[in-house]
Amino acid sequence: MVKRALISVSDKTGIVDFAKELQGMGVEIISTGGTYKTLNDAGIKVINISDITGFPECLDGRVKTLHPKVHGGLLAMRSNPDHMKQIAELGIEPIDMVIINLYPFKQTILKENVELHDAIENIDIGGPTMLRAAAKNYQDVSVIVDPSDYIKVIEELKSSKDVSLKTKFKLAYKVFEHTCHYDTLIAKYLREKIGEDNFPETMTLTFEKVQDMRYGENPHQKAVFYKEVGANKGCITSAKQLHGKELSYNNINDANGALELLKEFSEPTVVAVKHANPCGVASSDDIYDAYVKAYEADPVSIFGGIIAANREIDIKTAEEINKIFVEIIIAPSFTDEAMAVLSKKKNIRIMQLENIGAPVPEGSYDMKKVAGGLLVQNVNRECVNKEEIKFVTEKRPDEKQIEELLFAMKVVKHTKSNGIVVAKGKQTLGVGPGQTNRIMAAKIAIEYGGERTKGAVLASDAFFPFPDCVEAAAAAGIKAIIQPGGSMNDQASIDECNKHGIAMIFTGMRHFKH
């Protein structure tokens, strides 16, 4: 039986109707300042919390409900005669239901230019304390933290005069989920305020559900898509779907890979991705030309792929894209004419992402789940270390070749290791991804390039342990190479370059990606 309920809510949506229903069932209602006013103004009979505690709310609301008269009433076990005797002697009356939602910490920190003191004042203390007390004593107390549960609770009360133990247990579980999410956001916010790489002793992460997925990587795997709170600028989680069926698990993963690579470029660029590896990447003066070059880079692999562009898609580009089947096109915007063309196809997903080039914020984590644990590192935000660049061969690359080499290095950075990329004219010609030895990656990239590799450049994500990749490059007519350097055997590759008149530069920065 619910005889007394304590209501203390920041989000007052639906609270008047809920309280009216409780009152109609003869439940006595206690409330804190603002909630008291809202209910009282709506004609509901409410007892002010101060009349229960015998204390005024004080310290700007920092202390309202933190009192044994409240917590004794919540925590006393009704089945324990000692507890009941003690509270009777202390003049504490049981509280059977609490309806609480917390100070809007999340909404506060999501505001632009929020001051630390503002965030701090929005850390709720009394609310979580009551929520946790009530949830611990769920057998005797119903605890409602989510306004979407109001209707269900009222229905149960109407039909069986009480809330079932099963419902009370679920509501209690929800409380700990909620307070954990709330506290994790606080910890994350404060950790980011410290402003340096911070790898805490315990890693508590929190995400919010975006949607259920039809299935995971494979149809027999269940999957859900979650997003981080805040920090979603330029991320796949902020993309707006303008057309097409729901994104799949693999679509999201591939689109994420395409966006990460696209962020390396400021000039008009198109990235095509298959199975999380780039298959065609090109930069040009305009997006149409960049698309044509990305398509021609590898017209076979792009089929059924993900295309990401960093400029508006116009009708000319849309008509070109429409000639093949692609799963997703993602861009900052689409002209109306382009939308009309692209949306003729039922199966293409059209995604709009403003701020598509927004960099990953400094201090962001990159994580990989391993069985029984989690690997955490900071995001790989660099591409080459300009101070570390060394021209190691007799032949020096010219300015144009340096640009070409840097283009290829950006692409190989986002290719699964071992990876090799061959490129010319800011267009990939061959991508050799994810091989267990480097020469195989080189052979694949060169084979994709075919005749076009003559005069092209080659990038490697890590150093050459042997001169075999240079030999293969020379045979394919490659004129310049970029790689991190740092192998004990660097000299063998340098000698091989010198033998064939190839220019090679070392960047001092490796880009493994697994």
Ligand SMILES: NC(=O)c1ncn([C@@H]2O[C@H](COP(=O)(O)O)[C@@H](O)[C@H]2O)c1NC=O
């Ligand atoms: N300090 C306390 O004793 C306390 N008790 C309840 N609160 C919070 O005060 C809010 C409601 O305040 P009001 O009814 O004055 O609008 C709720 O979000 C509730 O979680 C408190 N505030 C913050 O800690």
